[in-house]
Amino acid sequence: QLQLQESGPGLVKPSETLSLTCTVSGGSISRSSYYWGWIRQPPGKGLEYIGTIYYSGSTYYNPSLKSRVTISVDTSKNQFSLKLSSVTAADTAVYYCARHVWFSHVDYWGQGTLVTVSS
């Protein structure tokens, strides 16, 4: 059974960079036809697509976040990562890593990790 697990700091200061890693177990991140991505959910609000990466390194980002987002992959560790720069309180959210069936849907989600932006 595929499992995804987010890890990283739960508290980030304003103007700094948020960094999260997703570790994939029970399957290879290099499997074709699947993409790996990040989705966030501010407290009490809806879901927002952040971006996606293929194991080859091709990346796709939400245009509204593109200038601040970097997603990378490490196939040797079966992990992919998110960096979001210049964070503000508006970036406070539960961040989910997920597996995407491209063009279609997310079929596996991590449990989510709350990241709070505060001084």
Add this chain to the structure above:
Amino acid sequence: QSALTQPPSASGSPGQSVTISCTGTSSDIGDYNYVSWYQQHPGKAPKLMISEVSQRPSGVPDRFSGSKSGNTASLTVSGLQAEDEADYYCSSYAGSNFYVFGTGTKVTVL
């Protein structure tokens, strides 16, 4: 790119049916048959309920069904059960390697 529009709430008694709408544009729902629906219980990650407009993943009860007409997709839950009480989100591929989610609907089982 704006979020897809869903009603904030919907409700029904046990055994009844409830239908949730998800309205987009000709650039997302209207242009692609890549609409999916997710169920989210409080404090939990979303769970895929419907993919590609009307495909039900293995393990999802057949009480859940999806459809699409023009720029609007719908999720119907038939034979409502207490465990169906949750938030539901639609999502659609919107071209240019971009996805958009719906605003979310809270379903209450009366």
